Amino acid sequence: MNRRLVRGLLIYVALIAVAWCALAPILWSLSASLKSEGKLTDPAPVPIPPQWSNYGEVFELMPIGRMLLNTTVYAACVTAGQVFFCSLAGYAFARLRFPGREALFVGYLATLMVPLTVTVIPQFLLMRALGWMDTPWAMIVPGLFGSAFGTYLMRQFFRTLPVELEEAATLDGCTPWQIYWRVLLPHTRPAVMVLAVLTWITVWNDFLWPLIMIQRNEYATVTLGLVRLQGQYTTNWPILMAAATLILLPLLLIYAIAQRAFVRGIAMSGLGGR
Numbered sequence: 291m292n293r294r295l296v297r298g299l300l301i302y303v304a305l306i307a308v309a310w311c312a313l314a315p316i317l318w319s320l321s322a323s324l325k326s327e328g329k330l331t332d333p334a335p336v337p338i339p340p341q342w343s344n345y346g347e348v349f350e351l352m353p354i355g356r357m358l359l360n361t362t363v364y365a366a367c368v369t370a371g372q373v374f375f376c377s378l379a380g381y382a383f384a385r386l387r388f389p390g391r392e393a394l395f396v397g398y399l400a401t402l403m404v405p406l407t408v409t410v411i412p413q414f415l416l417m418r419a420l421g422w423m424d425t426p427w428a429m430i431v432p433g434l435f436g437s438a439f440g441t442y443l444m445r446q447f448f449r450t451l452p453v454e455l456e457e458a459a460t461l462d463g464c465t466p467w468q469i470y471w472r473v474l475l476p477h478t479r480p481a482v483m484v485l486a487v488l489t490w491i492t493v494w495n496d497f498l499w500p501l502i503m504i505q506r507n508e509y510a511t512v513t514l515g516l517v518r519l520q521g522q523y524t525t526n527w528p529i530l531m532a533a534a535t536l537i538l539l540p541l542l543l544i545y546a547i548a549q550r551a552f553v554r555g556i557a558m559s560g561l562g563g564r
Contacts, residue, residue: 316538323532330527344532348519351529353507354536357515362540364429364511365493371434372489373482379436380444381470385456395445401438407498414502428503429511433493440485447481447555448474480555483548494541512537 322330324340348354382388383395413432422428451474459473475482497513504510510518519533545552 319531319534319538322528323535325528327526327528341528344528345536347529348533348536352515352519352533354512354515354533356507357510357512358537358540360426360509361494361511361513364426365490367430368433368493369486369489371430372436372440373486375434375436376440376485377444377475377478377482378470379441380446380448381474383441383445384448385469385474386466398438399442410498410502413499417503423503424505424509426509429500429509432499433489440489443485444478444481447478451477480551482555483551484555487545487548487552490544491541 317335321335323344324342325332325337326341329337383391417423417428417432420427422431455473455477456469459469464473495513496511497517500511500514501517504514507515507518516530516533516537519530
């Protein structure tokens with residue numbers, strides 16, 4: 291009994307420590323965003339009075355509203371494309387029989403070992419050849435048609451679905467497309483939510499690709515705006531932390547809405563270590 295109690299306490303202490311490591315930067319950012327520049331090192335977590343004007347000043351110094359809209363459009367388009375094409379490819383690799391299926395899947399999966407920085411120059415040359423430099427197309431099209439990780443995730447989930455669903459649909463005269471769209475895809479909602487949330491976060495936090503492709507504030511993302519807000523020699527950290535907090539809020543909202551489906555999808559797709 292004592293061993294179980296000690297073990298339980300150690301587990302909770304470890305979980306609290308990990309949670310604190312994850313939350314401490316966010317809490318510090320929120321605290322710093324409410325302070326004046328002269329009181330940044332003040333140990334008080336919430337200054338009296340709080341400097342709510344820092345958030346208003348962010349909107350004056352940068353077009354953050356436009357940047358939030360741009361990033362939302364980019365993330366929404368890429369997420370929709372990833373969910374559709376990855377689920378389609380995952381269904382094909384999991385359910386359809388064709389020559390070389392396993393070899394093709396292994397080869398596609400091997401692209402996960404290629405660093406993203408290796409593909410930056412070829413993609414840059416392609417975007418320049420198409421005339422898409424400094425346009426929304428450069429932000430949307432490269433990530434629109436799926437990924438190896440998303441395909442692997444959807445394939446693993448499709449393999450967990452009962453074969454009887456597909457057999458019954460085939461007896462009813464459904465085509466492979468109808469089986470995918472009407473029968474199997476509605477059952478993959480947890481995996482779709484995992485892929486959608488991870489894709490949205492990836493696009494939202496991406497910095498390298500927007501830095502290369504986008505020059506005008508008209509098409510800039512929030513990560514570019516945050517860097518451009520930082521001064522060359524001196525930085526107003528409370529203003530910068532206020533901007534970072536505003537950028538973080540949509541991600542927290544999305545995760546709060548999709549939390550249950552996200553955790554369930556991780557567990558059911560096998561990514562949770564089971």
